[in-house]
Amino acid sequence: MHKPVDLGHGISLIDLFDLGVAKRTGTYVFHEEELTIIETSASPSIPHLLKGLEALGLNAADIRNIIVTHIHLDHAGGAGLLLEKCPNARVIVHPRGKRHLADPSRLIQGAKAVYGEKFDELFEPIVPIPEDRLIVKEDGDTLQLSEHRTLTFFDTPGHANHHFSIYDSLSNGIFTGDTVGVFYPQLLEYGVELYLPSTSPNQFDPNVMLHSAKRLEEMKPDRIYFGHFGVSEHPSAVFEQLRYWLPKFVEAGERVMNEQSLASFEEKTKAVTKEFLELVQPYLDERCVPRHADVYQVIHLDLSVCAMGMVDYWQKRFAE
Missing domain, CATH: 1.10.246 (Serum Albumin; Chain A, Domain 1)
Incomplete structure (x- = not known):
């Protein structure tokens, strides 16, 4: 495993080796009294997540909030499996995503249509989450992690209808999942910053995506935290x-x-x-x-x- 990366502002990034690839999908960890993470990736990534927490001197049992930007399996597929190790945690999800985490049958069906026979290897097991451990955050809702840090949730469809982005008051950054695309940090060694849109099936809508992006841009963030992968400190280039x-x-x-x-x-x-x-x-x-x-x-x-x-x-x- 790679060592977790300190991103500053009390945030670390654990590489989850989604699809067996480095710098593909990660978990963001907030080192707060109320230990909180954003994104879990798929179930095969959970061992990497647990090792990353261990490397940070943290215990899964101390996690209070597991936030998923949206319910696509490469972001939230491992949430149920992780939750088994986190007796004190709840999973925070977009209102349109809640029922699919409680009953993932349609998610599974959709992913099988895309990934075919590779599905089991990439995503199993997908563990349903008990309804009483699912918390919904509506547009504009907040979560106070400490007296210095508040997270605010914004409905940002375009990539998916069950997608929110999370504004972090302490870093003046936004966790955008896939709303404003994918970042390829592997290209930085060639001096290239590349951000491509994520137009995956089946709720993609370009006009809605641009509207969501404009809304995020108007917040004037200093940094964008991507689902894939890592942080960009050049938000204007992203948009x-x-x-x-x-x-x-x-x-x-x-x-x-x-x-x-x-x-x-x-x-x-x-x-x-x-x-x-x-x-x-x-x-x-x-x-x-x-x-x-x-x-x-x-x-x-x-x-x-x-x-x-x-x-x-x-x-x-x-x-x-």
Whole structure:
């Protein structure tokens, strides 16, 4: 395991090695009287989370709040399993996510549609969470962690309808889950900051995503804490890149959907993935990122899931 990273402001980041990949998904730990974490990733990541807590000198039994930005399994799939180790914790979730954590059957069905036969290896076991341990936070609700730190929850759909972002008063930072995209810190060694939109199925909506991003931008945060992965201290670049890439992704999706020769969802998804890569690859080539760089494995995976969401979005639009 990698040692947890001290991000300052009483926050640490534990690498959860989601999909077996470093710097993919992480848990943020608030070192407060009311020990609180944001994101759990999927169940196979829970051993990494527990080891990370141990490295920080913390005990799972001391956790009071487990917050999930949204209920996609790479963010919240391990919450039920973790909760078994946290007798004093409750799970804080968006109002639209509560019932799916109590009964994850539809979540499982949706993820199997995306990940197929890899599902068990990536996500099992998915443990239902007792309703009395689920707490909902509505738009504008707060959680006081200490006299110096208050978290405020904001409804931020676009990536998913069950998504909130969390503003932290102490760091003047926002935990955005997937609302404003994915950060690839692996590229920093090449001097490149890349933030790509996350358009995964099946509630993606570009206009709603931009509206949520604008709302967060207007808070003038000093930093953005991403679900994937890590913290950016250049929020203006984050919002600029979302506005740059998202229309290009949407146009690429529409172009492919108008191609009559592509009949099946799979064919369309493959074609959109290729279009996305043809947008991103020259951008990285110009910045001297070698094509054999490890980050491409993650980018390819992300773009294929983004393509599924884009095809789903346009199919719904064309059916209206």
